[in-house]
Amino acid sequence: MNRILSAVLFSLLLPFTTFGEADSTRPNIIIVMPDDLAYGDYGCLGNPVLQTPAVDGFIKESLLFTQFHVSPTCSPTRASLMSGRHEFKNGVTHTILERERMSLDTFTLPQMLKTTGYSTGIFGKWHLGDEEAYRPESRGFDEVYIHGAGGIGQTFPGSCGDAPGNSNINPTLWHNGKFEKTKGYCTDLFFQQSFKWIDSQRKTKQPFFAYISLNAAHGPHVVPDEYCQNYQGKTGISDGLAKYLGMVENIDTNFGKLLAKLKDWDLEENTLLIYLGTDNGGGISRKLFDSGLRGGKNSPYQGGTLSPCFVRWPAGNVPAGETCNALTAHVDLFPTLMEITGAKTTPKLEHQLEGRSMLTLLTDPAAKWSERLLVHHTGRWKIGTVEKAMYSKSAIQNSRFTLVNNQELYDLKTDPGETTNVIDAHPEVAATLRSAYDQWWQDVQPLLVNEDAVGPEINPFQKLYFEQFGGSPSPQDIQKMRRHLMSSDALPASNNKRKAR
16 A cells, blocks of 8 residues: 555546646646644634734635645645655655755656746745755746745754844845845745746746745744734733734735735636645644644644645636535645646656545535545654654544544544544544554655755855855854754764665
């Protein structure tokens, strides 16, 4: 069983021919994905405080997938989105320590789209490797406007790190092979650059793919004070929470500007616009509203992996204002876009893809959708201890049951908040899920290619920054980057280094 994530894999042997015959029929594609929001961090999904008028209006224009899953943390979700397969099969088992690098053997979503004539752009957070071979310009993106690492200003041992001294306000950003020192707030800048690029692309009549993958509302919660005014000083809202809420409201404001631009440019009819509500479960906002879900970021429970997925595509006959409750996931977007754009499969892609095309659901939300299994695992084990992490913070689920940590079974139909362990009442279900999970775990072991990888002594973004502007890393940053050389806990268990791919 080498395709646990898809019990019945939709065939990609033949290209979808309705689209792809002419550029004018193929949709432009935009994916917007905020960072670290909770499922219910939107007014339309029940949040009692947050003001999100753009998304609240968008739900009436789009199809909402209510049972759409992502991964428990940042890099893993991005790896699955870019590859159409579980993050572990891309070597991504963490967000740092070289284990955030997407395997160079992976054929990416933008690379696939480029085979059908799309231009491609990324704006915001990449977080799948900061060394040259791993950066987005080497993985299929034509336009690149990003920060480094997983958060602006972060510095970690090895290759994962941003430009030195960076901040959400006036950040230094990597733009098509060089750094630019900017003025403004990061989310505003990422959307503004995407607007400029989309405007240039629409004039060429070439279909485009814009990936607006934001760092907000990931920490640090640094945001201009004016964006927090609706929340500061309110009962029960700390200063830190007010800043987070302000970051979310600002995302919504910029999303509203994107919607207005698409309308002004007459692009909304044949633009496939996907808004992924979050890349993983939430954090600080869950104390305010948790949607009745258990767990948040870095958790295998539903609150760690459920993400609202809104899809609008009028020309594709996607119904507006409706919901789809089919069990779907980030790994499904790659084969969906492949079918829509008419991209041809290859033996490599047939082996790589394990998601399903959602195209039938896009036109008929109640269409038959065969049962399937999804695996969630937080990863993040200490180096050299993978064999001990098999069941640690893990889950395998179908559309009704989820087996968590190999010991807890929850009936999601009657108990979506995962409050009552029913493993004693359904031992046969637990056994079936456990058997499937055990096979999946064995299948992924040969693909964990980054476990023994050793990164450079200086973060690539810092090295590039000082080559461009002069200077050298601060003593504090050098200590952060080299901490792994002084800590036995972080050293690989074996000196036999596996070649990272």
